[in-house]
Amino acid sequence: DGGITQSPKYLFRKEGQNVTLSCEQNLNHDAMYWYRQDPGQGLRLIYYSQIVNDFQKGDIAEGYSVSREKKESFPLTVTSAQKNPTAFYLCASSSEFYGYTFGSGTRLTVV
Amino acid sequence: AQSVTQPDIHITVSEGASLELRCNYSYGATPYLFWYVQSPGQGLQLLLKYFSGDTLVQGIKGFEAEFKRSQSSFNLRKPSVHWSDAAEYFCAVVTGTASKLTFGTGTRLQVTL
Numbered sequence: 001d002g003g004i005t006q007s008p009k010y011l012f013r014k015e016g017q018n019v020t021l022s023c024e025q026n027l028n029h030d031a032m033y034w035y036r037q038d039p040g041q042g043l044r045l046i047y048y049s050q051i052v053n054d055f056q057k058g059d060i061a062e063g064y065s066v067s068r069e070k071k072e073s074f075p076l077t078v079t080s081a082q083k084n085p086t087a088f089y090l091c092a093s094s095s096e097f098y099g100y101t102f103g104s105g106t107r108l109t110v111v
Numbered sequence: 112a113q114s115v116t117q118p119d120i121h122i123t124v125s126e127g128a129s130l131e132l133r134c135n136y137s138y139g140a141t142p143y144l145f146w147y148v149q150s151p152g153q154g155l156q157l158l159l160k161y162f163s164g165d166t167l168v169q170g171i172k173g174f175e176a177e178f179k180r181s182q183s184s185f186n187l188r189k190p191s192v193h194w195s196d197a198a199e200y201f202c203a204v205v206t207g208t209a210s211k212l213t214f215g216t217g218t219r220l221q222v223t224l
Binding site for chain 1: 120145147152153154155156157160201210211212213214215216217
């Protein structure tokens with residue numbers, strides 16, 4: 001079945017450490033997105049990519065980086081510059097305007 | 112700037128009662144509107160979407176939503192709530208040419224038996 005796979009489901013980061021969240025889709029969607037979810041704040045856009053080898057900052061890109069080397073993959077790196085990384089991270093993909101498909105999320109915790 | 116407002120943070124209804132979740136948007140052009148549902152620790156599932164045409168949209172799980180341009184609203188309704196409907200519900204609007212979704216802050220639905 002087509003869908004989006006996010007891994008790992010749970011991730012723990014030490015202070016000063018970079019971590020990378022994986023997002024893979026087999027829907028042949030052109031566009032992919034990363035959202036951050038915090039309680040009471042809904043979902044906020046971190047980065048998005050409409051085509052391979054191109055991506056744009058969203059509303060809260062500081063402390064994050066992405067790459068889009070393949071259509072299927074859009075990994076997110078949470079760098080040490082992100083001072084409050086504890087959150088639930090959701091990856092999504094879309095084709096034209098026909099709705100988004102979301103992954104099941106990665107919960108990142110700073111220890 | 113485009114925005115989505117869900118004025119109710121938390122709603123409690125009894126099983127079998129009707130439900131209406133409110134959503135107001137601010138967007139200059141004709142909006143593309145969505146409702147998503149999220150169970151705890153899970154991703155988001157699309158309930159329904161509105162692009163154009165009939166302003167009453169039917170979705171999955173017995174949900175429907177009505178687009179009212181004059182009120183800038185896209186409220187979600189269900190005639191009879193089931194205990195399994197307890198979840199968080201998000202209204203969203205596509206903004207700009209990059210198909211970016213802007214979300215409301217969500218409404219948490221609790222269902223009492």
